Amino acid sequence: MSIVMKKNVPILIVALTALLFLLEFFVFPELKDVITMLQNWGIILTAFTLGFGAVNMFMYHGKQVSRRTKNQWPFSLWLLIVLVIFTVTGVFMGATSTQYSWLYNSSYFALSATVYSSLGFYMTSGIYRALRAKNAESALLLVVGIIVLARNAPALAASMPILIQLDSWLSAVPTTSAQRGIMIGAALGALALGIKTMIGKETGFLGRLTEGEKGGS
């Protein structure tokens, strides 16, 4: 593929699209219909990539099974079986059918809730081992951790209203200040990345390019 098709055309498409969005927001609101159409394209493309992802998974895990990859193929096979069951049920009976809901509720939903809930056990063990007053910094972390833990226990907060005041101050002042700093920093970074992408200086979204292609025009 020529460098024009591989690099220049995609960059031009991105730059023009981004420019259209900026113009609509700041200068020409009458471009609303064009923007709506572009956003709908984005939605359709994202929905398409979900299906594309499923096909890709099928191909990848199909290879693992056919090659009998050690310590992997039984899991790949199981994944393919589940993928087929969910797809067939969803396509032929509907994604809102009783059968599909039953499948989802009794397998994926239960499993994902269980995995997420198990974090509570790891966090309890982590709190016990990490919150030790070994030096000034960790002592500060310990004090703040205890206040937040106690505040989030409804019965303790009800019997000691000072916990609510302390937690409110911690949330409103140190936490919000630090979080704002992180967010503003990230936003400035995103802005810089956006400008670099628009002018073709950032080519990460184009996939793997050779050093010559990155620098070439």
Place this chain on the structure above:
Amino acid sequence: MAAQPKTIWDRLEDIPREILYGLLLITIILPMIYPIGFPVPISAEVQRWYNTIDALPAGSVVMIDFGYSGGGEPELAPMAVAVYHHLFKKGDIKVVTMSTSIEGPLLWEKAMLELNPAQYGKQYGVDYIHIGYIANVEAAMAAVGKSISATTTTDYKGTPLSQYSIMEGVDNAADFALLICYTTGGDQSEGWVRQWYTTYQTPYLSCVLAMMVPTMLPYQKAGQIVSVTSGAQAGQMELLVEVPGRGIKSADVITMTHLLCIAFVVVGNIAYFGKKFSGGKK
């Protein structure tokens, strides 16, 4: 050389995780079987959330994003159900729901089964509706804000939206008096600020996982979100709405497990300093 016998401080400083997990499990199960009924104070955020909905004028239309995944359901669904109770109890409020999470429509159906809108005389398509999962998080929010009919033509079951009376005169962000988002993802909770509050100034209530609250506080402090709550506060909402459910049942568990964590921290520190002062640690 023979290994030195472990002292009491050594043992307390390094309690096996099996014991920690076992005690935590007991602390979770016991209050569920034998509820204690600890008091539950109403936080300022939950009260503000409640007041915002309570102040909605008759005829208002509310947009809800059921944007959480299955893993977050136990935490977020009780809050979502309690808020639906409040909206439906108020009477003439229409509720349009969409999902920025692919699991959203299925989890919304679960919530509706728990809620039973018919008890308030509410009908699907007349008083409430789900317009389905719309892919590409922020693009979906922006597109729906501009025009629902240009973004999707059917509800989550595939029935044309034109067949539902609730959608008459409802097409873009300007038609909504309030936006509510329940989510397990930062993209969703922050995306609504960017795509709806910033563009249309739609009042926005956000309910996220407890660990996500600190990341959302700057938006609340700046007035871009009216109130940020966590799903763990569902018990408070249920008390305000006077419909006790899963949230209030879990309040005892939350208190007990947090107390256990504090006890673990205290034991760990006593052991640490005990060992240090008995000469076992430099």
